Amino acid sequence: MGSILEVNLLSPITLAFALGILARRIGSDLSLPREIYGGLGIYLLFALGLKGGHELAQASLATIALPVVATLALGCVRPLTSWTVLRGVGRLPVADAAGIAAHYGSVSAVTFIAALTFVDAMGDPAAGFLPTLLALLESPGIAIALMIGAVKAGTSRPVGEVVHEVLAGRTLVLLVGGLAIGYFSAPEAWEQVQPFFDGAVFKGALTLFLLEMGIVAADRLDDLKTTGPFLVAFGIGMAVVHGILGVAVGHAVGLAPGSATVLGAMSASASYIAAPPAVRITLPEANPTLSLTASLAITFPFNIVVGIPLYYRFATFLAA
Amino acid sequence: MGSILEVNLLSPITLAFALGILARRIGSDLSLPREIYGGLGIYLLFALGLKGGHELAQASLATIALPVVATLALGCVRPLTSWTVLRGVGRLPVADAAGIAAHYGSVSAVTFIAALTFVDAMGDPAAGFLPTLLALLESPGIAIALMIGAVKAGTSRPVGEVVHEVLAGRTLVLLVGGLAIGYFSAPEAWEQVQPFFDGAVFKGALTLFLLEMGIVAADRLDDLKTTGPFLVAFGIGMAVVHGILGVAVGHAVGLAPGSATVLGAMSASASYIAAPPAVRITLPEANPTLSLTASLAITFPFNIVVGIPLYYRFATFLAA
Amino acid sequence: MGSILEVNLLSPITLAFALGILARRIGSDLSLPREIYGGLGIYLLFALGLKGGHELAQASLATIALPVVATLALGCVRPLTSWTVLRGVGRLPVADAAGIAAHYGSVSAVTFIAALTFVDAMGDPAAGFLPTLLALLESPGIAIALMIGAVKAGTSRPVGEVVHEVLAGRTLVLLVGGLAIGYFSAPEAWEQVQPFFDGAVFKGALTLFLLEMGIVAADRLDDLKTTGPFLVAFGIGMAVVHGILGVAVGHAVGLAPGSATVLGAMSASASYIAAPPAVRITLPEANPTLSLTASLAITFPFNIVVGIPLYYRFATFLAA
Amino acid sequence: MNAPPSLELHGLQLVTIVAETVLRDRITRRLQDLGATGFTVTESQGRGSRGLRTGDVPGQGVRIETLVTPEVAVRILGMVAERYFADYAVIAWVTEVQVVRGDKYVGPR
Amino acid sequence: MNAPPSLELHGLQLVTIVAETVLRDRITRRLQDLGATGFTVTESQGRGSRGLRTGDVPGQGVRIETLVTPEVAVRILGMVAERYFADYAVIAWVTEVQVVRGDKYVGPR
Amino acid sequence: MNAPPSLELHGLQLVTIVAETVLRDRITRRLQDLGATGFTVTESQGRGSRGLRTGDVPGQGVRIETLVTPEVAVRILGMVAERYFADYAVIAWVTEVQVVRGDKYVGPR
Numbered sequence A, B, C: 001m002g003s004i005l006e007v008n009l010l011s012p013i014t015l016a017f018a019l020g021i022l023a024r025r026i027g028s029d030l031s032l033p034r035e036i037y038g039g040l041g042i043y044l045l046f047a048l049g050l051k052g053g054h055e056l057a058q059a060s061l062a063t064i065a066l067p068v069v070a071t072l073a074l075g076c077v078r079p080l081t082s083w084t085v086l087r088g089v090g091r092l093p094v095a096d097a098a099g100i101a102a103h104y105g106s107v108s109a110v111t112f113i114a115a116l117t118f119v120d121a122m123g124d125p126a127a128g129f130l131p132t133l134l135a136l137l138e139s140p141g142i143a144i145a146l147m148i149g150a151v152k153a154g155t156s157r158p159v160g161e162v163v164h165e166v167l168a169g170r171t172l173v174l175l176v177g178g179l180a181i182g183y184f185s186a187p188e189a190w191e192q193v194q195p196f197f198d199g200a201v202f203k204g205a206l207t208l209f210l211l212e213m214g215i216v217a218a219d220r221l222d223d224l225k226t227t228g229p230f231l232v233a234f235g236i237g238m239a240v241v242h243g244i245l246g247v248a249v250g251h252a253v254g255l256a257p258g259s260a261t262v263l264g265a266m267s268a269s270a271s272y273i274a275a276p277p278a279v280r281i282t283l284p285e286a287n288p289t290l291s292l293t294a295s296l297a298i299t300f301p302f303n304i305v306v307g308i309p310l311y312y313r314f315a316t317f318l319a320a
Numbered sequence D, E, F: 001m002n003a004p005p006s007l008e009l010h011g012l013q014l015v016t017i018v019a020e021t022v023l024r025d026r027i028t029r030r031l032q033d034l035g036a037t038g039f040t041v042t043e044s045q046g047r048g049s050r051g052l053r054t055g056d057v058p059g060q061g062v063r064i065e066t067l068v069t070p071e072v073a074v075r076i077l078g079m080v081a082e083r084y085f086a087d088y089a090v091i092a093w094v095t096e097v098q099v100v101r102g103d104k105y106v107g108p109r
């Protein structure tokens, strides 16, 4: 595991994240302009979709049927496990529990991309249809958790409206839209733009994006003092449980270790882009500091630094 | 024509534009930050100029003399045809007719670039001096239409001031400045930056730009209800007439089908960047919704989806 | 020297700067969005650090020990020469002299990058550890000049606080952070992102950055009328003196002409990013127009157009 | 203010609402229903009693201004207070202002 | 307000003009001629009676503020009303404010 | 304004400070010490008596607003005037406003 961790830790991507955290901790004014950060995010999601769509066009339905079913199952289970732990162990109020469960029922695309890059570097690249699974795992968890919250809190909040907002949200539109464009584009047309959406440009843009994510995450570290130890334990524990679950499910439906690792990382991740506004509107009594701190300052760094190599280790163990 | 249309429709560039429209129609919040959109626009124009200048340095004066004259002629004729149709058939008020004529007397650089990319993909690349023609076609039409408007409306508006603004406007400065830099740069110096301003990076940036243009155009589709059917007919009819005219003129002055197609697309296009502020200042009584809806929501999509393949078909027909 | 100057003048980088100046002088509204300009600046510094760090990992301590000492010496001497000339010859008030000295005690990373690109084009590339020297030359000069100012002005301004701000400032964090990441990254990991942070992408981004720097510099040209001839003479004279000094010192510690040129350009340059806010807070009585006009509108263009070829000529003369 | 009659100054009220970005469209959509004829929005950042950064939920805050008659102002403030004060980072205040051609901004009653 | 005399508060008028971006330089250039000693501009977006989005012409709207004496305020409002009200998306209002060291902002007459 | 009692309007003062960006954190940090319960910041650009563009030092200007009681307003204006007026491009003014649930913004004394 030593060398696996090393590959992960000594990559510019992980180190850029660490630099972002460090910069903020020493009080630096360094920060990517908000618009650049937003633009990079759009580029990364769209590029991910395009490339995934191009590769999906080469996959047979038989290959992806089982993984699709498995992913949808993960999408239903993860908000429930999160809710159960948050209520049962954490004893959080209904709104807070449902709000956090919505974040952990969805996914972090950047964690997904980091896992793709990691298994690439390990010489175990993931199958081309994984981005399709990412698109499938993004929304159901948010919807399920919000529904639980709305029912339990007895409110008549606009869940329908919010489901629409999540489905029409930028993350899903870019991912699904990119998948469709990549799928339908003529191969020669894709090749003309591929170097812009793939390879070094994609990884370089990811490096800059992670620099800023480190800065954003560092801003939340102070909140850990007020949110308390349960949230830290939850953020790490839930990642490990969902990550191991994702790898195991991936293995069970026949994914190779690289793909199973990426499915695990996806499953272990928590949303910080799609879920927050949806939760803010549907469950305004939920404290947004709790969910954002857990997903951004605990689960995200844990997965980037330790989780992904761990899921990979488990995936190779299962495959051995 | 089937396969020509297919090449055009199944390119990521056209599909990204469609995705932008679709995203906005389903109520998505997807939108490139305004500054990214502006930055991409600057990059595209500057890159176009640089590359055009580099290639212009290889062209002989004899080759470009006739096309230059033809382009200037198109620049004088197009605002007049537009004005005549708008007044004669559409019976629009003086200010509105002059304002729209200014848009259709100028050009859309993105339409031009899409045409370049299309003829490339068809294996019929345009000559290197076409961007020079684009620079020549940008301004005269605006000036002529504004002058008609000022005279007919009997106003003493600052036409001189506005002519300066158009000539010093960002579009022309980037295009002409880029042409000059590309022309004068040492070939080895150009090669050092070429991969950034050409090829996949250029086409990838164009893809992202068109995604946002789709979003912007979609915002105007609702305005079609109030602007009425004449504007729709005008936006399409004018494009076809000017496009066919441009191809024919190009063929007459000896351009090969690829180049004639691009000249046609240029001629068929309408401005939505340089013309609007100029018209807003000179003819403030003109309703900006009319001109922007026509150029952005009708003529631009028509050219991108149907027009360019059509002009190409006509150009190959003439050349046969 | 003719052909040296030509290589420098006919590069897209220099010409883009000239275009920026020209655009503003003819009253164009062309301007990169502020956020794009900021983002490009972050990219350039970070990329410079990454690449420098990767190359530093290949250098031996023996090779860089003397250059490091020489650079630190330059860092102490330059604010003092600046201060002496500003007070002795220019008879400027204490605060203004100290403020300008802080700018000329620090460096311009863009001048440094332009010098790197220039010696590359001359076939005399600089050693890989030069970015490390840049990081070392950035801060001491600001601190020394501010300390002189605080002592002489008898103020109890927050020099300590400001020293922290400079050390934690974005320039140094990106440069030193990038150096560290480049140094520690596994070589294969670096190769995966290198095409994004090096080569044509880097030079292309620099070209766009210089376009906007030309615009920014042009905005200051009018201020030259009020700031008077001494500042012009100082901006050019100080650049030449510090440039020649830097080349000589570089030659003395064994640098090859390419590296000595870059050290000279670094030494000849003046800060316009890190120094201004530090001076604004510590010496608020200092007129920011003076220091910014000198560094941005005089010294920077002088170095880009004339200075760098001059220092190279001197470096090759010493090495002959 | 000694305005010449030609300037037609009208006394109106300027309602300013600072809110989380997530509420932007929800609030502006309601303004028209309550009788406002228009509004102006600027981006903002802030810190308040809630100890929450307005930007806690990604995206910054917004500052919405609308010129209205006193009756409409009351309706708007009531709507904001009732719907959003309990759960969201929101603040609202009213200023007395003089508007040129203010009659344009007196909506249908 | 019980300002200690040392604070030198001056009653002045704050003129706020919200306009299409295309008018930004045209309006600010005129302000000085009419006696304003300075101005502050923020970017804005909006919707008004014209049914026009301020951003209809590419670029957003601007919100221009200038602190002036009542006489200057009248001149500015008159200029804006006369030149721009008919054809452009523009709105302008005046607020009474107290300014620290307000004498700085009383321009030459 | 005929506010129904339920709206609980409070008369407060809105202090607006326009300053160089370099002062942003220095000023907002002090606001709380002087008794403000919050603030709102927007980006701005401007030109003033100093002949200085606010953006002379890279970065634009900021416009800071804080709703406070009259006593706190005096303290804030005094602080700004004393510390920053001599050397920086700064301007500050006060407007009388009515705030919904204004009691929230009356800090500890």
Ligand SMILES: Nc1ncnc2c1ncn2[C@@H]1O[C@H](COP(=O)(O)O)[C@@H](O)[C@H]1O
Binding pocket: D018, D019, D045, D046, D047, D048, D049, D050, D051, D052, D053, D054, D061, D088, D089, D090, D091, F036, F037, F038, F039, F040, F041, F065, F066, F067, F068, F105
């Ligand atoms: N006293 C105040 N003065 C000005 N703006 C305030 C004040 N208090 C709060 N705000 C703004 O209102 C938002 C929400 O405040 P709150 O609901 O108190 O957390 C903050 O983010 C600030 O932008």
Ligand SMILES: Nc1ncnc2c1ncn2[C@@H]1O[C@H](COP(=O)(O)O)[C@@H](O)[C@H]1O
Binding pocket: D036, D037, D038, D039, D040, D041, D065, D066, D067, D068, D105, E018, E019, E045, E046, E047, E048, E049, E050, E051, E052, E053, E054, E061, E088, E089, E090, E091
């Ligand atoms: N009632 C209003 N309150 C605040 N801002 C307004 C109002 N009406 C119009 N505006 C602003 O003024 C601009 C022009 O309005 P109009 O000329 O009415 O179309 C709009 O884009 C808004 O930014």
Ligand SMILES: Nc1ncnc2c1ncn2[C@@H]1O[C@H](COP(=O)(O)O)[C@@H](O)[C@H]1O
Binding pocket: E036, E037, E038, E039, E040, E041, E065, E066, E067, E068, E105, F018, F019, F045, F046, F047, F048, F049, F050, F051, F052, F053, F054, F061, F088, F089, F090, F091
């Ligand atoms: N009369 C004024 N009205 C509105 N804003 C002003 C005025 N004078 C100055 N300002 C603003 O305050 C900043 C500093 O002004 P000054 O200290 O006079 O140079 C300027 O950049 C403007 O943003």
Ligand code: NA
Binding pocket: A106, A107, A108, A109, A171, A270, A271, A272, A273, A274, A275
């Ligand atoms: Na997310």
Ligand code: NA
Binding pocket: B106, B107, B108, B109, B171, B270, B271, B272, B273, B274, B275
């Ligand atoms: Na245009």
Ligand code: NA
Binding pocket: C106, C107, C108, C109, C171, C270, C271, C272, C273, C274, C275
């Ligand atoms: Na600097």
